[in-house]
Amino acid sequence: MIVLGVESSCDETAASIVEDGQIVRSSIVASQYELHEEFGGVVPEIASRAHEQHMIPVLRDAVAQAGIELRKIDAIAVGHRPGLIGSLLVGLSAAKALAWSLGVPMVGVDHVHAHLYAGMLGREIPRFPALGVVISGGHTSLYRMDSEMKLTRLGATIDDAIGEAFDKVAAILELGHPGGPKLDALAAEDGSDDRAFDFPVSRLGKESLDFSYSGLKTAVLYTAKGRPAPPALKGKPPLPKPAVPELTDERKRDIAASFQRAAVKALTLKIGRALEHIDDCRTLIVGGGVSANTLVRSEMSRMADEHGLELLIPEMAHCVDNAAMIAGLGTKLLQAGYRDDFSLSAVPTAAC
Ligand code: KG4
Numbered sequence: 001m002i003v004l005g006v007e008s009s010c011d012e013t014a015a016s017i018v019e020d021g022q023i024v025r026s027s028i029v030a031s032q033y034e035l036h037e038e039f040g041g042v043v044p045e046i047a048s049r050a051h052e053q054h055m056i057p058v059l060r061d062a063v064a065q066a067g068i069e070l071r072k073i074d075a076i077a078v079g080h081r082p083g084l085i086g087s088l089l090v091g092l093s094a095a096k097a098l099a100w101s102l103g104v105p106m107v108g109v110d111h112v113h114a115h116l117y118a119g120m121l122g123r124e125i126p127r128f129p130a131l132g133v134v135i136s137g138g139h140t141s142l143y144r145m146d147s148e149m150k151l152t153r154l155g156a157t158i159d160d161a162i163g164e165a166f167d168k169v170a171a172i173l174e175l176g177h178p179g180g181p182k183l184d185a186l187a188a189e190d191g192s193d194d195r196a197f198d199f200p201v202s203r204l205g206k207e208s209l210d211f212s213y214s215g216l217k218t219a220v221l222y223t224a225k226g227r228p229a230p231p232a233l234k235g236k237p238p239l240p241k242p243a244v245p246e247l248t249d250e251r252k253r254d255i256a257a258s259f260q261r262a263a264v265k266a267l268t269l270k271i272g273r274a275l276e277h278i279d280d281c282r283t284l285i286v287g288g289g290v291s292a293n294t295l296v297r298s299e300m301s302r303m304a305d306e307h308g309l310e311l312l313i314p315e316m317a318h319c320v321d322n323a324a325m326i327a328g329l330g331t332k333l334l335q336a337g338y339r340d341d342f343s344l345s346a347v348p349t350a351a352c
Pocket residue numbers: 010135136137138139162163164166167178179180181184288289290291292293294319320321
């Protein structure tokens with residue numbers, strides 16, 4: 001079964017052709033980093049316009065790179081949730097137009113769930129039940145997985161996503177965009193000390209499987225840029241802002257490494273807790289942009305070894321947003337009989 005996947009939920013326009021849900025025949029991603037860089041984050045209107053410009057060339061490239069004719073495509077899979085509504089609509093409209101003109105079925109795919117399929121591309125389908133961990137710019141969620149398609153959410157962030165925390169800390173340290181990979185590289189530099197600062201690891205009580213990254217981000221802000229001045233007493237002059245050491249390159253490196261250690265510690269802590277909720281768990285499945293992080297990758301393999309689990313983590317190209325994961329999970333949904341008609345809508349939130 002040859003499925004064409006379309007992805008446009010945030011700031012990457014992507015198309016991919018996947019055979020039998022496993023073999024990636026092509027995967028094209030057009031990124032928009034430069035367009036959003038000066039604003040320090042993704043601007044929804046700019047993103048939708050760029051998707052409109054990139055969509056047709058990206059689709060053409062995906063078909064050309066796969067070396068197949070359009071009429072060989074058996075179905076279309078499209079990421080229709082969650083994401084920026086204007087961005088999702090561009091991919092969804094392209095997918096509908098293609099499905100209609102080729103006369104093939106179409107299925108909508110949840111982008112967050114698709115991140116967990118990314119590690120299954122080119123591999124055997126793993127054994128279930130599994131613990132699924134999505135760590136991206138928009139999501140930090142744990143799932144019990146009884147199949148590639150059957151997911152039950154166990155926990156999620158109550159404020160910032162882990163990738164968002166990486167990006168915001170990178171901005172505080174003035175590392176530039178995209179922040180996550182730059183912070184990862186800085187923390188890995190020789191001489192960095194990940195114990196230099198004792199940043200908080202959020203626990204949210206003894207039982208919680210949820211995450212919180214906003215306190216950690218604020219702790220980094222105060223360490224790097226200083227605390228705000230204390231409130232002035234009535235009738236007294238304003239108090240000065242407490243002094244803060246200069247943000248030297250060495251200090252930046254240590255803050256980056258210490259932040260990363262605390263952020264990943266919160267992750268491993270909740271994964272350890274979640275594993276207690278899944279009897280006979282066989283596999284640890286990780287996906288999303290932050291699964292490209294060096295420390296995350298080594299800690300995930302340590303945890304899998306410690307708990308006797310198989311580890312599925314995507315190859316680097318499939319960690320961040322791509323359409324191969326959409327086509328892959330879409331194939332499984334189509335094979336299970338799922339179909340969507342042209343009334344399919346774009347939805348800003350995840351299905352679970
Ligand atoms: O999955 P993704 O492409 O988009 C969402 O669905 O959100 O994830 C993007 C996120 C960004 O926050 C980016 O900074 C982060 O993944 N990221 C990383 C690394 N590579 C990408 N974070 C830490 N270390 C990395 N090496």
